Structures are given as structure tokens and as C-alpha cells.
Amino acid sequence: MKKGEQRYFLxxxxxxxLTTEINAIKEEFVERFNSKAAFRSPPHITLHMPFQWKExxxxxxxxxxxxxxxxxxxxxxxxxxxxxxPRTIFIQPEANEELEQMNQELxxxxxxxxxxxxxxxxxxxxxxxxxxxxxxxxxLFYEAWSEFEHRSFQGSFEVNSFWLxxxxxxxxxxxxxxxxQKD
Numbered sequence: 220m221k222k223g224e225q226r227y228f229l230x231x232x233x234x235x236x237l238t239t240e241i242n243a244i245k246e247e248f249v250e251r252f253n254s255k256a257a258f259r260s261p262p263h264i265t266l267h268m269p270f271q272w273k274e275x276x277x278x279x280x281x282x283x284x285x286x287x288x289x290x291x292x293x294x295x296x297x298x299x300x301x302x303x304x305p306r307t308i309f310i311q312p313e314a315n316e317e318l319e320q321m322n323q324e325l326x327x328x329x330x331x332x333x334x335x336x337x338x339x340x341x342x343x344x345x346x347x348x349x350x351x352x353x354x355x356x357x358x359l360f361y362e363a364w365s366e367f368e369h370r371s372f373q374g375s376f377e378v379n380s381f382w383l384x385x386x387x388x389x390x391x392x393x394x395x396x397x398x399x400q401k402d
Contacts, residue, residue, distance in 0.1 A: 380398040
């Protein structure tokens with residue numbers, strides 16, 4: 220990373236008490252499967268992958284993001300677990316056209332106005348809330364997945380904002396919220 224730059228990403232953060240419920244699942248992965256990497260960020264659905272930005276130019280970043288809030292509130296429904304074998308287990312949102320549209324508009328705005336590229340994984344946008352990844356060893360992944368692929372999880376929340384998260388050198392912190400503009 221270049222001097223004066225920080226790491227950021229864009230995400231939706233579920234409200235309480237859902238965040239506490241999700242953190243309890245993350246804690247279960249720590250205790251049972253020795254996987255704690257998911258605790259390096261609050262529970263979230265990523266909208267834009269991590270990127271580097273000059274900290275001295277944060278106001279420009281804030282300005283562009285604040286102009287990209289013309290969305291209507293929408294409901295995200297969480298239903299069960301999914302996985303990216305052999306390391307990641309996540310809570311799965313149901314298909315959601317509003318979430319997809321919001322993601323596309325944010326990516327377009329950040330690309331055009333901020334020259335931010337590489338916003339999503341190669342396999343396209345797959346919204347999810349990670350509960351275990353990276354440090355979940357392969358044999359423990361398969362043990363955990365054999366249980367979690369059949370385990371129930373239900374929840375829903377209204378989305379009326381998105382967050383800019385910033386890395387503090389150890390973990391990701393919810394840094395600035397951008398609330399949707401009312402019509």
C-alpha cells in the first residue's frame with residue numbers, strides 16, 4: 220500500500236439484534252472450528268470489494284458516495300447457509316432485485332467518478348454474510364459444512380443505508396454511513 224493510503228470497502232450492515240445473532244454464529248466457529256477471521260469485520264453484505272484510497276482525499280470519496288444514495292428502502296431476507304468450498308461459510312440472502320440494482324449503481328458510480336475498478340469477484344456478485352473463511356482449515360470446513368448446509372437460519376431487515384468501512388490496521392470498522400435520500 221502506498222504511503223498515505225488506507226483500505227476501504229462498501230457494505231450493508233444489518234441492524235441489531237440480527238448483528239448479535241450473526242456474531243454468535245461467528246463465535247461458534249471460533250470455539251468449535253478455530254476460525255476467527257470473520258470477526259475482523261462487522262457482519263455485512265459486501266457491495267464493493269476492498270480498495271485503496273488516499274486518506275487525505277476522503278472528502279471526495281464521501282461526496283461521491285453521498286450523491287449515490289437515491290435508492291428506495293428494501294427488505295433483505297436471510298435464509299439458511301451457503302458455502303464457497305473449501306474455506307468460506309456464509310448466511311445466504313434470498314435473491315433480491317433491489318440489492319442487485321443498488322450494487323450495480325454503486326459500482327458504476329465508483330468506477331466512473333472515482334476510477335475504482337475490481338469491485339467484485341471474478342464470478343460476479345454473490346451477496347452473502349460471511350461467518351467463517353480464510354483461517355477455516357479444509358478438514359474443518361468439511362466438518363462444519365456437513366452441519367451448516369442443513370442448519371436453519373431465518374432473518375430479515377430493511378436496508379435504508381450503506382456503509383463505508385475502513386481498515387484500522389487490525390480490523391475493518393464501520394466508518395461512515397450513507398442513508399438513502401427520501402424522495
